[in-house]
Amino acid sequence: MVTRAGVGPGREAELAEALVGLVDGDRDPYPVYALLRDEAPVLWCDALSAWVLTRWDDVTRAFEDAEHFGQLMGTPGTSSIHGRALLQMTGDEHRRKSAIVSRRIRSPRLLESALAEMVARLIEHFGGALPFAPEVADVKGGLTTPVPLSVIGELMDMQEAARFAHWYHAIVAAGVANVRGDPDVHARGLEARQELYDFVTPIIEQKRLHPGDELLSDLCSMEYEGEQLSDDEVRSFCSFLLSAGIETTDRALTSLFKQLALEPASWQRVRDDRSLVSSACAEILRFRAPVQGTVRVVARDLELRGRKLRAGDKVIVLVGAANHDPEAFAEPDCFDVTRFLGTERPQFTPIGPLRAFGAGAHTCTGSLLAKLEMERTLTYLLDRCERIELVGPAPADAGFMLRSAPSLELRLHPSAAVR
Numbered sequence: 001m002v003t004r005a006g007v008g009p010g011r012e013a014e015l016a017e018a019l020v021g022l023v024d025g026d027r028d029p030y031p032v033y034a035l036l037r038d039e040a041p042v043l044w045c046d047a048l049s050a051w052v053l054t055r056w057d058d059v060t061r062a063f064e065d066a067e068h069f070g071q072l073m074g075t076p077g078t079s080s081i082h083g084r085a086l087l088q089m090t091g092d093e094h095r096r097k098s099a100i101v102s103r104r105i106r107s108p109r110l111l112e113s114a115l116a117e118m119v120a121r122l123i124e125h126f127g128g129a130l131p132f133a134p135e136v137a138d139v140k141g142g143l144t145t146p147v148p149l150s151v152i153g154e155l156m157d158m159q160e161a162a163r164f165a166h167w168y169h170a171i172v173a174a175g176v177a178n179v180r181g182d183p184d185v186h187a188r189g190l191e192a193r194q195e196l197y198d199f200v201t202p203i204i205e206q207k208r209l210h211p212g213d214e215l216l217s218d219l220c221s222m223e224y225e226g227e228q229l230s231d232d233e234v235r236s237f238c239s240f241l242l243s244a245g246i247e248t249t250d251r252a253l254t255s256l257f258k259q260l261a262l263e264p265a266s267w268q269r270v271r272d273d274r275s276l277v278s279s280a281c282a283e284i285l286r287f288r289a290p291v292q293g294t295v296r297v298v299a300r301d302l303e304l305r306g307r308k309l310r311a312g313d314k315v316i317v318l319v320g321a322a323n324h325d326p327e328a329f330a331e332p333d334c335f336d337v338t339r340f341l342g343t344e345r346p347q348f349t350p351i352g353p354l355r356a357f358g359a360g361a362h363t364c365t366g367s368l369l370a371k372l373e374m375e376r377t378l379t380y381l382l383d384r385c386e387r388i389e390l391v392g393p394a395p396a397d398a399g400f401m402l403r404s405a406p407s408l409e410l411r412l413h414p415s416a417a418v419r
């Protein structure tokens with residue numbers, strides 16, 4: 001790649017302006033990401049008061065190098081909107097408390113048995129209610145939203161989760177998505193968080209007295225160095241898990257079905273060769289990462305590509321740009337369902353080059369659960385539908401730090417087996 005590091009201040013200002021133009025979320029970000037990666041991979045953006053990283057190497061370093069990059073806390077536009085949960089923890093405390101969550105959602109045994117059965121049952125329940133063509137199926141409202149929502153609801157024994165989607169939407173909007181630090185968005189997020197906290201507090205009391213066999217009871221009852229998680233920590237974990245586990249997978253599935261509807265040849269290819277299902281799921285996470293960016297703070301002064309980053313500076317880590325870096329992925333702007341054939345699983349762990357789940361110590365705990373949900377939902381529709389067809393033009397993607405189409409309506413043409 002041609003590197004033109006050290007472009008003049010005028011050009012930097014132009015690039016920063018192009019970046020800010022993406023924040024409202026209606027423009028295609030990928031051409032701007034390409035310019036940034038090429039000309040100003042470590043860009044200071046005054047309007048966002050942050051450094052912006054776009055190359056795969058730098059994004060990966062920001063995730064992995066805990067000495068120089070830490071969590072930004074206590075300011076609007078960060079994941080600390082949830083309170084103190086896993087992302088805000090480090091070292092031994094992080095390792096042990098993340099193990100409480102991992103044993104419920106990363107255990108190979110559970111992923112193959114209880115979790116697989118639960119996910120299959122929920123997909124069947126919601127998917128079975130979607131109408132076939134000529135009727136129009138609301139694939140987002142009827143499948144990609146309720147499946148991950150109900151999965152988290154059942155995991156936490158909070159089946160009422162479906163009723164409080166407005167809480168987690170407001171909380172998510174006030175997290176890293178609030179890239180300008182808008183005080184109103186932040187205030188609405190805090191209000192929603194308080195309502196969620198008020199809702200879960202009596203449940204936590206109950207679970208402490210009578211723990212059941214599910215994740216929320218584990219959070220309420222398991223001990224870390226002889227101490228249980230405090231009520232505040234359990235509440236923060238609830239807020240974070242509801243947000244991290246639902247909207248992300250929902251967006252991933254929406255983008256997957258939108259892309260496969262746009263590319264009937266890719267749909268047919270995966271339908272004919274099911275060994276491509278997993279690769280197609282990893283590829284959509286690369287091609288249209290649901291979490292396009294996250295935030296860090298410089299923990300210790302460092303020099304990166306000739307730029308001096310000072311302790312305390314905010315850093316926006318653009319995963320969506322890293323996933324399109326030609327240094328890491330051949331023909332990155334092409335959606336290729338075969339791209340990860342044979343290397344699917346590493347993409348859902350820190351080992352693979354895919355950055356949709358971050359990297360380093362804070363790599364997404366739910367990535368294997370997301371893999372299960374995505375693969376099973378895709379397989380379900382491949383079995384049921386000969387083809388899927390967009391109703392009118394494809395809905396445009398929206399959002400900057402979190403990005404996907406806000407709705408997805410399709411005509412589902414039944415396969416011979418279900419006709």
Ligand code: HEM
Pocket residue numbers: 086087088098101105152241244245246248249252290291294295355356357358359361362363364365366367369370
């Ligand atoms: C396709 C779906 C998903 C995507 C794209 C995704 C993306 C991410 C990303 C990028 C991070 C790292 C954030 C950072 O370092 O700043 C993360 C962390 C995390 N995610 Fe996910 N996620 C998904 C699904 C899930 C699910 C289903 C769950 C739980 C049920 C979950 C739970 C978590 C947790 C607990 C962390 C924090 C890990 C830690 O701090 O150690 N995620 N996720």
